[in-house]
Amino acid sequence: MTETMFAERTRAMGVSAIREILKVASQPGMISLAGGLPAAEAFPTSILQHLTERVFEKYGSLALQYDCTEGFTPLRQALAFHLSEKKGICISQDDVLVATGSQGVLDALGKILISRGDRIAVEAPTYLGAIQAFNPYGPDYVSLETDEEGLIPESLEDALHQGPIKIVYLVPTFQNPTGRTLSVKRRAHLAEIIRRHDILVVEDDPYSDLRYEGGSIPSLQLFAPDQVIYIGTLSKIFAPGLRIGYCVAPEKVRQWMVLAKQGVDLHTGTLSQALAAEYLVGGYLEDHLPRILECYRPRRKAMLDALDIGLPDSFKWSRPEGGMFVWLEGPPDLDMDRVYEEAVKRGVAVVPGKYFFADPERGGNTLRLNFSMPDVLSIKHAVAILAELLREHVGSSKRTVQNGDNRNPYPRLVNNVISQFGTDFNRGTAQISMSQAVAVRKF
Secondary structure, rough: OOHHHHHHHHHHHOOOOHHHHHHHHHOOOEEOOOOOOOOOHHHOOOHHHHHHHHHHHHHHHHHOOOOOOOHHHHHHHHHHHHHHHHHHOOOOHOOOOOEEHHHHHHEEEEEEOOOOOOEEEEEOOOHHHHHHHHHHHHOOOEOOOOOEEEEEEHHHHHHHHHOOOOOEEEEOOOOOOOOOOOOOHHHHHHHHHHHOOOEEEEEEOOOOOOOOOOOOOHHHHHOOOEEEEEEOOOOOOOHHHHOOOEEEEEEHHHHHHHHHHHHOOOOOHHHHHOOOOHHHOOOOOHHHHHHHHHHHHHHHHHHHHHHHHHHHOOOOEOOOOOOOEEEOOOOOOHHHHHHHHHHHHHEOOEEHHHOOOOOOOOOEEEEEOOOOOOHHHHHHHHHHHHHHHHHHHOOOOOOOOOOOOOOOEEEEEEEHHHHHHHHHHHHHHHHHHHHHHHHHHHH
């Protein structure tokens, strides 16, 4: 079979470098800071049997039948209520389109909105999955600059002066890969720009429910509802394997998305949608979300504390108030590809940050670190190894220890084990043994 058999668009559908990294990360004994997976402990497994029984009591065989492309009506009703009550996005069920994961929304948007050569603006760095969804349709990417407060609105103004932009794609809250959040002031400024230029903005919002500190920030959709396509998902707060995503879009866009979806999968799986509807309507999300946050909050703290202790002042990293990721930047000449290769040899998997840039020449000195999947002790162990490796590459000593820091790590390790296992040291001894040598090197 020759290459001429395949459509020209397949040339833009390369193998995901991150997927290949995740294959390495899944090797036995590897501690992975590479993925973006929810922790298995965060899944509501204890209630799924009850949910399933409730679904068949309420819907019977309808939960197994074909359904309308727009989505299972009880789920669309539940999502409209959830968005109105929790995020202030006041809509009706007719405004909601259910998709097979938020990735299904991104692909549909690419199909109906992007023609070859259209200029699509993305953050630098941005979510790789959006790039993969848009690539087959042949866009030209425009990189928008970011800092600790997220997208810099003036960067969009500058890009517009250079030519028209078809779509702006953003993850404004706890961004993947940086964990940063676009400030309220900048959201208002950005909304003014997109209204003035009549641009469509795709607001991808998978992480805003995962807030561990600070106050919530209004959705960008509230600032410019006629210009914003809002994308949500239940993958991070229910279960990713059910593949439930959704969007709220201007009517004309939504109509075309329905037509695009009909040609792909007719509709998202009815049983998954029925389970999701009952999860929302039955109040299970309100009960379970605090457990998810309590699972991730100490993991985030463990990662930030370990970075504070282990890295010299030539490095900087984000301090997200939520989400799943920390973004690490080293000196400009640091090659994180080499760091990745050596980290794998030492049993730690990470993702070089260059894969999250539309411009392949950028981000060579950056890493994305995930804290949602590994447990606290594994995070401390892995970051200690990574920090030692990074210090070797830049030839620097560790960050200066502040007053009040305990230079003897062993009591802290014991306390960590007690907090995780209680006083059952038969289970905890292995973790102390594994971590002690690394911890001593950290100090």
